Amino acid sequence: MPVIVQKYSGSSLSTIDKMKKVAEAVVNKKEEGNKVVVVVSAMNNTTDRLINLAKKISDEPDKRELDVLLSTGEMASASLLAMTIKEMGCDAVSYTAYQIGMRTVGDYGNSLIADLDDRAINRSLRKDKVVIIAGFQGINWLGDITTLGRGGSDTTAVAIAVKLNAICEIYTYADGIYDIDPREYKYARKLEEIDYEEVIELTSLGAQLLHLRAIELAQKYKIPIHVRLSFSDVKGTVIKEVNTMNMESKPITGIATSDEDVAVTIKDIYSDINIISNLFEALASKKINVDMISQTAPIDGRVNVSFTIPKENIETCLNIIDDFAERENVYVDKDIDKFSVVGIGMKSTSGVAARMFKLFSDNGIEVKMITTSQIRITCAIKQSDKQKAVDLVIKNFRHQ
Amino acid sequence: MPVIVQKYSGSSLSTIDKMKKVAEAVVNKKEEGNKVVVVVSAMNNTTDRLINLAKKISDEPDKRELDVLLSTGEMASASLLAMTIKEMGCDAVSYTAYQIGMRTVGDYGNSLIADLDDRAINRSLRKDKVVIIAGFQGINWLGDITTLGRGGSDTTAVAIAVKLNAICEIYTYADGIYDIDPREYKYARKLEEIDYEEVIELTSLGAQLLHLRAIELAQKYKIPIHVRLSFSDVKGTVIKEVNTMNMESKPITGIATSDEDVAVTIKDIYSDINIISNLFEALASKKINVDMISQTAPIDGRVNVSFTIPKENIETCLNIIDDFAERENVYVDKDIDKFSVVGIGMKSTSGVAARMFKLFSDNGIEVKMITTSQIRITCAIKQSDKQKAVDLVIKNFRHQ
Secondary structure, three states: OOEEEEEEOHHHHOOHHHHHHHHHHHHHHHHOOOEEEEEEOOOOOHHHHHHHHHHHHOOOOOHHHHHHHHHHHHHHHHHHHHHHHHHOOOOEEEEOOHHHOOEEEOOOOOOEEEEOOOHHHHHHHHOOOEEEEEOOEEEOOOOOEEEOOOOHHHHHHHHHHHHHOOEEEEEEOOOOOEOOOOOOOOOOOEOOEEEHHHHHHHHHOOOOOOOHHHHHHHHHOOOOEEEEEOOOOOOOEEEEOOOHHHOOOOOOOEEEEEOOEEEEEEEEEEOOHHHHHHHHHHHHHOOOOOOOEEEOOOEOOEEEEEEEEEHHHHHHHHHHHOOOOOHHHEEEEOOOEEEEEEOHHHHOOOOHHHHHHHHHHHOOOOEEEEEEEOOEEEEEEOHHHHHHHHHHHHHHHOOO | OOEEEEEEOHHHHOOHHHHHHHHHHHHHHHHOOOEEEEEEOOOOOHHHHHHHHHHHHOOOOOHHHHHHHHHHHHHHHHHHHHHHHHHOOOOEEEEOOHHHOOEEEOOOOOOEEEEOOOHHHHHHHHOOOEEEEEOOEEEOOOOOEEEOOOOHHHHHHHHHHHHHOOEEEEEEOOOOOEOOOOOOOOOOOEOOEEEHHHHHHHHHOOOOOOOHHHHHHHHHHOOOEEEEEOOOOOOOEEEEOOOHHHOOOOOOOEEEEEOOEEEEEEEEEEOOHHHHHHHHHHHHHOOOOOOOEEEOOOEOOEEEEEEEEEHHHHHHHHHHHOOOOOHHHEEEEOOOEEEEEEOHHHHOOOOHHHHHHHHHHHOOOOEEEEEEEOOEEEEEEOHHHHHHHHHHHHHHHOOO
16 A cells, blocks of 8 residues: 655644645545655744744744754644544544654754654554654754754655655645746746756755755655645646656756845956955855856956845945955946756756857847856846746747 | 752743743752752643644544643743743753653543653753753653643652652742632631641642642652742742641641532432432532532431532532432522631541531531541531631631
């Protein structure tokens, strides 16, 4: 009998009424002849409510104790969902992290799953029970409660699916993953499948899809993740290892754009790796997230360096730069849209970047900066060109 | 260095501001040179809020899952108090039931403490940390979370004090135990000490002092409990084994009254122990709590039986009696006050009951029913006589 691990997010469990709908979906899945394990997040707003309580005590609450506090949110929703399923006449049992030996390593608030003990889960599945697991939490070698970081319940679900060699379904407010944000672009198209690498790139670009570590874990153990809409039977998107040999006609899987950054250029800085690395270290020490970086080849021992940073960090950034360069040599470009295309198909399709730049150039789109990875091309363009760029890429690169 | 186990109730922890006051008191106690273990209840209203959530799912939520849900309340307050103490610069650590191996037996929702493992607590005390324990919860042999019943955190505190051979302080909204309810009687006097048995009797009479099992546990291991006011240094009342040899001049420790009951009398019922026990069984099956029972000696094979029951059960009770007697033989007296005096001194002072009845008789107080235990006399009197009875007993029996 197939084992299915389902994960429900806090928005799907925010009220008892929604919880009843989740319970119905779970019971249906079981009655179709599956063994079902459900991983739950805290009910919406619970985690924020708990964090606010802790913030009343301290701006930086003790991390060990904060994890104890936060873990109660998932315990509560797990027990409530188990009650709801039992009330429907279907046997169910909830487990906390320590009850399934969900061992973690690393920091409080951002711990990593080391292993888990699936004996209790299997025992309950054999007894025909639905098993409900409090997500997001683990126990470290000291026996302390730890949490996996925001969104960590996704990773709990994948870890359990790995251990049970089960099908993994992540239910959320979206019905799948689209090639471009469907809230902004009507012609956005839902993807049937997407490669782990592509989701990792898109997530790094700011798309809020899944907990990044969930995808990395699924990739490591080759467990497909089915991302789908809560309370619905519609097929969503399967994240899996995609065979790139079949992908030549579809080099681009998804597009992500962001207007949250500005570009900073420093002219005529000494071409000394120490100076430049000191600059980026100084920015990092203020937690400024530097993204695209490009540097021109040196002329007379001097180079131009450009990089993008989040808008809100510009003042802090300029103050830091004052230690490295004269203000008159520093240029800030606020008219920046980071335009990224991601596709595992690029690995086997050469010249995608060249084709895209030619397309932009033919259509009068100025490309200000460029960075690439093996499966991603990001360029900074004018914000007014964003729509045109999206249209062109969809028209020319999307598999029809 | 003395070890002190302090227990704080939900009303002392209901806001972060109150929690800060508790934290200050704890830190002071530690700086006076004590090792301090603190047992906490859930923040006020948390338990009710959680129960209400569960009641939205079912009138009778699954008991195992309800215990998981309720246990989160104490986890949250334990972690928040530990954070607060750490924020004040004093090291602290919270523990849940499973982290201190608080093993329980018996039913979910009303489990009994079997044992606990004090190693983690002692390790932290040796490291000079304040130890905060989530009260009210345990782990049974299945590894399931159980709760100890309402007020169970008192019992957690006593169990830990027993294990650590520590001083036990229960902080509450009252500054101690009084010989009569101080909210009703101005001349109520706080007791310096009171015997375990006396507290057990007073609690059974409806005084809401402590979790009954906490007192029984303390009595078994002869651990004194100091009941005292939160956020105050005022000495409260110590519950301990009182030497009755010194008590001859003080036969009565406390007075309790209740107007919540009515008296039912059945005339001329057959003097057959089967009939009478069937009657009381039928009442018990409807969860009617029968208290005072008295039966006259049989005349011509028939007896009169009187008993008191809670007011609100009278209709149910009369319906049950219909199976045993004619309505015309059943009398209901609603003008009943249950007046009880409790005192361990009665064991060594003979004639207390006789002296009291003489006092009542001399002053025109009609005694309708009487029941006694070794350390308690309860009589049913008219409600209008209650104040007079209290005055007389205080004047004639209280140690001046």
